[in-house]
Amino acid sequence: MDILTIVSCLFLLTAISSTINHKYFRLPMTIGIMIMAFIFSLILFVCDYSITFFSGYHFAKDLLADMDFPKLLLNGALAFLLFAGSLHIKLDELWKAKYNVASLAILGTLICIFSLGVVFWGLFTLFSVSISFVWCLVLGAILAPTDPVAIINMLGRLGLPYRLQAIFAGESLFNDGIALMAFTTLIGIATSEHSPSAAGLALTFIQEVFGSGILGAITAFITLAIIKRINNDDIIILFSLALAAGTFSLADHLHMSGPIAVVVSGLLMGDYLQKRPSKDDHDTVTGFWHVIDEILNTLLFLLIGLEIMVIPFHWQTILIALTCIPFLILCRFIAVGLSGSYLLYKDSNPKGLISILTWGGLRGGISLAIALSLPNIFPKSEILVVTYICVIFTVIVQGLTMEKLINYFYKLK
Template sequence: MSTQEIIAITIVLAALFAYINHRFIKWPPTIGIMAISLICSVLLVTLGNGKSLVSEKAVQLALSVDFQDVLMNFMLSFLLFAGAIHIDSAKLKKESVPVIVLATVGILISTFLVGGILWQILVWFSIPIPFIYCLIFGSLISPTDPIAVMGILKRSKIPESLELKIAGESLFNDGIAVVIFVSLVQIARSSSGTFHLADVGILFLEEAMGGLVFGAILGYIGYYALKSIDDYNVEVLITLAIVMGGYFIAGRLHVSGPLAMVVAGLITGNKSKRDGMSDITRDYLGKFWKMIDEILNAVLFLFIGLEMLIIKTNITVFLIGLICILVVLFSRWISVLIPIFLLRFKVKFEKNVVSILTWGGLRGGISVALALSLGPDMYRDQFVLITYIIVVFSILVQGLTIGALAKKLKY
C-alpha cells in the first residue's frame, strides 16, 4: 500500500468515525473514534471472510502502518508539544512536587509491582517467562498516557489543581518510563542478565536530564526567534521547526525527545506567548496547535482500534490480560497511595485524590508502541495482547466513567 493511499484512507476513516461519534454517539472524540474503529475491526475479524475488498484493505492498512515508529518517532512529538503548550506553567509549578514524585517514584513502584505479580500469575499458568521480561512489561504499562489523559480531562469536572496533577504527571512520566524500559531491555539483552546501578544512573541522566535541558534550550531559542518578528505565518512555522527539528536532534543526541517536547511546549505556551507574541499570533498559534492535536488524536485512536486486526490472539494469554487489568489498577493504586502518604505533611491534597488519580491514570498508545518495539524473542506477541486488553479497558471503561466518579465523589 502506497504512502498516499495510507494517508488518504486514514484521514477519511478518522473523519468518518469522528462525524459518526459527534453526530450520534457523542462520546469524547478520542474514545468514540477508538470504539468505532475497534467495533469495525471486530466485525471484520468475526464476520468477514478475509477476501472482501473492505477486509483486505483494512488488514493492508493495519499491516502497512508501523504503529510503533509512527507514534514514537513522529506523532508523539506533536501531541506532547500541543498538550504542554496549553498548560499554565505557573499553576503547574505549584503542583511540581507531587508531579515529580508521581512521575518517578510512582513509576518505579508500579513497574516492580506489575512485574512481580505478573511473574507469579504466569507461574500459575505454567508459562515460563523470565522475571526480567515481566519487569519490562511493568515498565511499559505503568506510564499514564498524556494523550489519552488530557483528552479525557477536558470533559471531566474535577478541581483544576487535581487536573494539573494528573496532566503534569502524564506529560512527564512517559519520558521516565521510556528510560526505565530501555534500561531493562538492555539488561535482558546482556549475556549475564545483570546490571550495574551506575550504568542505569548514567543512562537516566543522559536521557531524562539531557531531555529536560535540551527542551529548555529549544524553548528559549524559539522564544527569541518569535520575539524578534511579528508575522503569525512565520511564527507558526517556527513552532513546527521546534517540534520536528528538535525531536530529530534529540534522537541523535540520545536524550529524551518526549521530555524535551514537554519543556519546549511549556516555554512556548507561557513565556513565548506572554512576552514574544502579538494577540493575533497568540490566537492563530493556539488554534493551529489545537487543530493539530485534534487531528493526530483522531488518527492515533483510529490506529489503536485497527491494531485489533493484526494482533495474535491466544485464549490463555487473553485470560491473563483480563486478570492484568486488576493487577495494573491495584499497582496504580499503591503507586499513588505511597507517594501521597509520604507527601501529605508538606503538600495539600484534594479529597479522594487517590481514587481519582488511580482511576484517571489511563493507559494508551505509548504502552502499545513500547510493547510493539519488543523483539520476537522478548515475548512480544504475549505482551502486545495483554497490553492491548489493558489499554482498551482503560480508555473505554475508565475514560468514560472518570467524570461520573468525580461527580459521585462530589467534586
Template structure:
C-alpha cells in the same frame, strides 16, 4: 499501495469515524474513535467469511505501518508539545514536587510492583516467563498516556488542582516511563550471559532524562527569543513547528529523551510570561489554534490505528485470561505506587479528597503502551504481552474514560455531604 494512499485512507477513516461519533454517539473523541474502529474491524472480520478484500486491505495497511516508530519517533513529539503548550503553567509550578514524585518514584514503584505480581500470576497460569520480561511489561504499562488523559479529562469536570496533577504527571511520566522501558529492555537484551554494568545504566538514564530536559529548555528559550524579536504570526507558528521537528531530530541523534524535551519546550513557550512578552494577541490565537488542530488530527489518526491493531493480536485463551487479570492488578499497583507521594504532600498542598482514587482511575493507558509492547522481541514474549497490553488499554480508555467523570461527581457530592 504507497504511503500517501495509506495516509489518505487513515485520514478518511478518522474523518468518517469522527463524524459518526460527533453526530450520533457523542462520546469523547478518543473513546468514540476507538469504539467505532474496533466495531469496524470486527465487522471486517465478519465480512471476510464471504469476501476477504476489506480484511486484506486493512491487514496490508497495518503491516505497512511501523506503529512503534510512527508514534514514539514522530507523532509523540507533536502531541506532547501541543499538550504542554495548553497546560496551566502556574498551577503546574505550584504542584511541581508531587508531579515530579508521581512521574519518577510512582513510575518506578509501579514498574516493580506490576512486574512482581504479573510474574507470580503468569506462573499460576502455566506461562513460564522470566522475571525480567515481566518487569519489562511493568515498565511499558506503568506510565499513564497524556494523549488519552488530556482528551478525556477536559470533559470529566475534574477540579483544576487535581487535573494539573494528573495531566502534569502524564506529560512527564511518559518520558520517564519510556526511558525506564529502554533501560530494562537493554538489560533484557543482554540475555543470561551478558554482564550488566550499573554505571552504564545510570549514565544512560541520566543522559536521556537530564539531556532531554536541558534540550527542551534550550529549544523553548531559543523559540521565545526568536518570537519576541518579530511580530508576524505566520512565521511565529512556523518557528514553533521547527522547534518540535528540529528538536526531535536532535534528541534522536544524541540519544536524549525527545518526549521530555518536547514537554519542557511546550511548557516554556506556553507559559503566561512568555505569551505576554513574546506573542501578540493575534499570534497567540494562531499558535493555539494551529497546535489544537495538530493535536486533534494526530489524535484521531492514532486512535483509529489503535483500534486496527487488533489484527496483529494472537488471541490465545490463556493470553486473554492473563489480560483480564492484569486489569485489577495494574489498578491496585498504581494506587499503591501513589500512596507514599500523596501522603507526603497531602497536608502541604491541600489535596482534593480521594486524590489517590481519582488519579488511579483517571490515569489512563493508551497508544504509548501498545507501541512499546510492539517493540518487544519474540524472545521477550511479544505476543503474550501485546494481548495483555491491548486488553488493559481498551479497558482503560473505554471503561475508565467513560466513568471517571461520574467518579469525580460522586466524590464531590460525598465531600459536600461531609
C-alpha cells in the same frame, strides 16, 4: 500500499467514524472513534468469510504494516502530541507542584514497574506460562506510564482546577521518559542477559532526565528569543513546529529523552503564548496546535482500534489480561500513595485526589506502540495481548467514568 493511499484510508475512516459518533453515539471523540474502529474491524473479519474477492484481514494487515504504527508514533507523532498537550498547562501551577510531580513521575513510575512485574510474574506462573521475571518487568515498564495523549484530551473537557490539571498532566507528560528509559534498560537485559552497572544506570538517568530537560529549555529559549521579535502568526507557527520536531529529533541523536525534552520546550512556549498581550495572536497559534492535536488524537485512537486485526489473541493470555486489570489499578494506587504521600497529606481532599490520580491512570497508544516495537521473539505475543486489553479497558471504562468520579469528589457541576 503507497503513503498517499494509507493516508487517504485513515482520513476516510476517521471522518466516517467521527460522523457516526457525533450523530449516534455522542461519546468523547477519541473513545467513539476507537469503538467505531472495532466495528470496522468486525466488518473486515466478516468480509473474509463472505466475500471471495476481498480479504479484510489482509487489507488491515497491509495497511498497519506499511504504516509502521510503533515508528510512526514513537519517532514522529509523539513529538507533536506531547508539545500540543504541554502548551495548555499553566507553568506557574506546575512549578508550585514541581516536587510532587517529580516524585509521581520518577518514583511512582518505578514503583509501578516493579509492582506490576511481580503481579505479572505471579499470574503467568499461575497460568503455567513460563516467562522470566525480567520479561515481566518489561511488561510492567510498558504499562506503568500513564498516557498523556489520553489524559490531556480527557482533562480538557472535565474542568478540573488548574492546580490538579497541572499535577495530573505534568506527571503524565514526564513519566513517559522515565518509563521508556526503564524499558530500554530492561529489554537490553532480557535480550542480552547482561546487567548494566549501577554507575551506568545513574549516568543514563542523569542524561535522560536532567540533560533532556536542559536541552528542551535551551531550544525553547533560542526559539522564544527569535519569535519575540516577530509579530507574524504564520512565522510563529512555523517556528513552533520546528521547535517540537527539532527538539525531539536532537534529543534522539544525543541519546537523550525526546519526550522529556519536547515537554519542557512545550511548557516554556505555552507559558509565553498564555502571557502574550495580544489575545488574537494567542488564539491563532494555540488554535493551530489544537487542530493538530485533535487530528493526531483521532488518528491514533482509530489505529488502536484497528490493531485488533493483527494481534495474536490466545484464550490463556486473554484470561491473564482480564485477571490483571484489578491489579493494574491496585499497583497504580500503591505507586500514587507512596510517591505522592506528601502531596496527599497537604491536600484538602486527599481521598478525592488519590482516587482521581489512580482511576485516571489511562494507558493508550504509547504503551501499545512500545509493545509492538518488541523484537519478534517469545514472549512478544503474550505481552501484546495483555497490553492491548489493558489499554482498551483503561481508555473505555476508566475514561468514560472519570467525569462522574471527579464530579463526585469536587462537585464541578
